[in-house]
Amino acid sequence: MQSNHSRNRHTLYRYTGATLLSTLFLQSAVFAETTEKQDADTKYVTVTGSRISKAQKEGVNPVIVIKAADIEKEGFSNVYEALSNTSQNTGVVTGADSGNTFTPVANTISLKSLGPNHTLVLINGHRVADYPMAYNGAVNFVNLANIPLAIVDRIEILSSGASAIYGSDAIAGVVNIILKKTTDGVQVNLKAGSTIKAGENGRLQLTGSKAWNDRFNTVYAVEISGREPIWASDRSFMSSASALGETPRSIAGRRDAQTGKYLSLGGCEPFSALFAGSVQGYGSTRDNCASNVAPATYWTIQTKNRSQNFYLGNEYKVSDQLQFFADGLLGFNQLENNTRGPSWTSGAANKGYFYNQNSGKYEIWTRRFAPEEIGGINSINSQWRDTSANINFGVRGNIAETSWKYEASYNGSIYTSNVKRRGRLLKNIDEYFLGQQLGTDKDGVPIYAPDVSKLGTPLTADQFSSISGSTTEKDKAWSQTLSATATGDLIQLPAGTAKLAVVAEWGRQGFKIRPDSSINSDVFYNTSTQSEYGGTRNRQALGAELDIPIFKPLNATLSGRYDRYSVSNDSISKFTFGSGLEFRPQSNLLFRTNYATSFRAPDMNYVFLQKQNGYYSSTTDYLKCEQSGQPLNNCSYANVSPGADYTLVGNSTLQPEDGSSFGAGVVWSPQKSIDISLDYWNVKINNLVTNLSADQLLRTEADCRAGRSDITSGICQDAISRIQRNPDNAMVNPGAIDNINVQPINAAVQKVSGIDLTTKWRFGHPTLGNFVWGLNYSYMITNKYKQSERDDYTDSLKDLSDATWRDRLNTSLSWSKNKFTSTLLINRFGKIPNGEGSVYLKPTYTANWSAAYRFSDQLSASIIVNNVFNTIKKDYTGGWPYYPVANYSAYGRQGWLEVNYRF
Secondary structure, rough: OOOHHHHHHHHHHHHHHHHHHHOOOOOOOOOOOOEEEEEEEEEEEEOOOOOOEEEOOOOOOOEEEEEEHHHOOOOOOOOOHHHHHHOOOOOOOOOOOOOOOOOOOOOOOOHHOOOOHHEEEEHHHEEEEEOOOOOOOOOOOOOOOOOHHHHOOOOOOOOOOHHHHOOOHHHHHOEEEEEEEOOHHHEEEEEEHHEEEEEEEEEEEEEEEOOOOOEEEEEEEEEEEOOOOEEEOHHHHHHOOOOOOOOOOEEEEEEEEOOEEOOOOOOOHHHHOOOHHHOOEEEOOOEEEEEEOOOHOOEEOOOOOEEEEEEEEEEEEOOOOOOEEEEEEEEEEEEEEEEOOOEEOOOOOOOOOOEOOOOOOOEEEEHHHHHHHHHHHHHHOOOEEEEEEEEEEEEEEEEHHHHHEEEEEEEEEEEEEEEEEEEEEEHHHHHHHHHOOOOOOOOOOOOOOOOHHHHHOOOOHHHHHHHHEEEEEEEEEEEEEEEEEEEEEEEEEEEEEEEEEEEEEEEEEEEEOOOOOOHHOOOOOOOOOOEEEEEEEEEEEEEEEEEEEEEEEEEEEEEEEEEEEEOOOOOEEEEEEEEEEEEEEEEEEEEEEEEEEEEOOOOHHHHHHOOEEOOOOEEHHHHHHHHHHHHHHHHOOOOOOOOOOOEEEEOOOOOOEEEEEEEEEEEEEEOOEEEEEEEEEEEEEEEEOOOOOOOHHHHHHHHHHHHOOOOOOOHHHHHHHEEOOOOOOOOOOOOEEEEEEEEEOOEEEEEEEEEEEEEEEEEEOOOOOOOOOOOEEEEEEEEEEEEEOOOEEOOOOOOOOOOOOOOEEEEEEEEEOOOOEEEEEEEEEEEEEEOOOOOOOHHHHHEEEEEEEEEEOOOOEEEEOOOOOOOOOOOOOOOOOOOOOOOOOOOOEEEEEEEEOOO
16 A cells, blocks of 8 residues: 555655646736736736736835845845835744744744734735644744745735735735746856854856747746754854853753752763763752753754755747746755754653652652764754645636736645654653653652662763654645636726726635654653644635726725635635725825725634644743742743643634724825835724734733732633643642643734835936935834723733834935945834833844946846844843844844856
C-alpha cells in the first residue's frame, strides 16, 4: 500500500507539474490589476477597490501604490518588509523572527490593528492559499514572507472595507500584489550584505520577457536567496539574561519539593565548561548550577533561510475579442530556527516531583542541556520545508464591438509545510536520570532511589542522542476559484455614462494539519495529545458594482455582493453593500465619502480545530508576581519557560462577523507636481471571533483580583474561569497556573477609527537635480473592544498592557541627477507601553539610505544601508530580552551591495 507521505508528495508533484506546464502556454493579468489603454485620448485605469475602469486614478476608496523600484530604494528586500513598514500597519504581530510563536517562519501584517485575518491578500487580484498553520494557533492568514520581489510590479493597498467588492476577509482592507507583465530586457540582479554582526545574506534575480510575435508574449522571473541566522547571543545587550541582576537559568538543580530549597548534587564544577564556560553555583549553598547566557544561546532572532522562486506567464491574443492567458508561481523555502534549548523536569508528565527513597524527601530534579552536550547549537534546530504553488489561467476580451469586456478564469493555489522538530526528549529520560520506578506512594507520587551523580554529570552527544528524537509534522492548505467578470457601459445619462461591473465566483478551500503519529504513541517525554484535523468548505458569490454620474462634478458608486459559505449541510450567507460619493468641484480637487457593510466567515481553524492540549513556550504569571511583591523585570514567575499548559478546541457554532465601515476624505493637487490626500476611517466589527491571548488573560486576572478592574464584569469573570490554578495548599507550586482554556468565542464588538495622510511632491532644479518627497502618516483615534454587551468598552490606546502603535509615519526623499540616484527613508514608530506596563516608551526613529550609480545603459550598482544610526529600541523593564520583541527588530544596522546588469 502506498503511504500517505508518498501520496501527498506525488499529489504535490502533479500539482506543481501542472502549474509549470500550464504557464508554459499562457498568462495574463486580471481585472483587479491596473490596466491602461488609450481610448479617445482618455486614459482609463482600474485600481484595487473597484472593478470599473475610470479616467481618474483617485476614486471613492483611498488606494496606496508601492512600486517595486521604490521598495528596493527604501531598503526592503521583499514584499513583507515593504508592507510591514507602511504607516497603516499599526497592529503588532509576531512573525518569523519573533521567537516563540506558532508560526515562527511566516510573516503577516495587521492593518488598522485588526489582526492579520481581517486584511485580504491577493496576488493579481486572486485569492491564494493560507499558510497551513494558524497564526498564534488561532487565525488563518496569507504568508507574506515568501513572495519574491523579482516578479512584483507594484503593491496596491486599499485601506477601507471592501466586502461588497471582494467578500469575506476584506474588513480592514485589501493588499493586491500585482506581478509583472513585461520587463525592460533581460536583467540580472545580484545583492549581498550583512548586519553589523552575523546574518549574512545574498540574492540572485533573473527577469525577462519575450514577444514571440504580435500575438504571443512571455514573461519570466527567477529569484534565489539565502540568509544566515542571527542568534540572541550575537547582540551584546541581550547576550546575558541576568544583566540586571535576574536569577540565572538553572542548568542542573535538585530541590526539596516542599521547601523549594536547593539540595546538594555534588557541586557545579563538572558543568563549568558548559554554555561557553558560564555555569557556576548560585544561592547560599551554591547548589543551583546556573548560567546567565542559556536563553540567548538558543534563540534565533533571525531565521536561517534558503529560498528558490520561479514565475512564468504567457498571453496569446487571438483577436480583440479573445485572448488566452496563464501564469504560474512556484516557490520553495528551507528554513531553520530555534527558540530554546531542551530541558527536563523530573516526572513532568505526572506531578513534577517524586519521592526520593534515598533521602526520604519529595524532590524536583531539573536539567537544561547545553550545546556542548548535544553536538552543537545547530543540532536541534527546527527545520521547515515549505512549497507553494499558484496557477491562474483563462480567457478575456471584448464582447463584439461593444464597450463590454469580460474575463473567465480558474485560480488554484496550494501551500505545504513540513516541519521537523529535533532534539525532542524521549520518555526514557526519567529512567536515565532516576533509574527504575519503585512504585508510588499513597497519593500516587512516583518513588525512585536515584543516583545523584547522574544529575551532576554532563552528557555526551551520544548519550543525548539516546534520550532524544525528532518528529515531522506535515501541513497543507489549498484554495481554488472559478470566476467570471464583465464590465462596460450601461446607459448614457445627462452627466455621462453609467458603468456596470458584475462578478460571479465559485470557490473551495481547505487545510489539513498532520502531527507526527509518534506524538500520541507514548514515545516522547511530557508531550500533549495532538490530533490530526482539517476541513474544506465551499463558497459562492454574486456581485455587482455601478458607477453613476449624477451631474458633472458629482459621481456615485454602488456595490452589492452576496456570499455563501457551506460546510457539509451547514451554510452561512451574507449580503453586503457599499456606497460612495465623489465630488470634484475642480479637476484638481476631490471630496470623497464611502459607507459599506462587511462580513467575515469564521476562520477555518476556529471551526475545524480538534481539542488540543499543549503548553506555551513561556508564560508570565502577573498575579503571582504581584502577590510575591516582585517587580516584573526581576520576577521569578516572569517569562517562565516552558510555560503554562493550555486547552484549545474549535467551535463549529461560531457565527460570522459583521460590521460596517465609513470613510471621508479629500484629495488635492494644487499643482501637477503635488498630491495631497487626507482620509478619515471608522470600522466596526460585531460578533468578533477571537481567542483571547493567554498573556492578556493573565494580565486581566491580576487586575481583577487586585481590584483595579470590576471583578463582577464579564471580562473578569471570563478570565478567571479560563485560568485553572493549583490549590493554595498544594505541596508543590501552590496557586500556580495549571491550565488555561482559550477556546474561540464571538465577542460583542470592536471599533477602530483614525486618519491617513499621504503627500507627494515632485520638484527639480537644473543644477541640483530632481527630487521626489513623499510622506505617509496614520493616526489611530480609537481602538475599543468589549467582550460582552454588558461590559464597558476597553480602549487599547489607553491600556498599558497593549503594545499597539497609536501612530506611524514614514517619509522619503529621493534625488536623481544624471547617473546618480539616492533615497532617504525615515520611519517613525509611535509610543508603546514599556514591558512592565507602567509608562509609555518614547517614539522611535530609524533611517534607511540608498545610493545608485548607472555606469551605462546596461550596468548599475547600488549601496543600501538600513537603520543607518544602528537604532535598537531597548526596554529593560520587562526583563530579558530587554527590547519589545513584536514591535521592533534587534538586527541593528544592515548593509548591502547590489549590481544590476541588463542584456
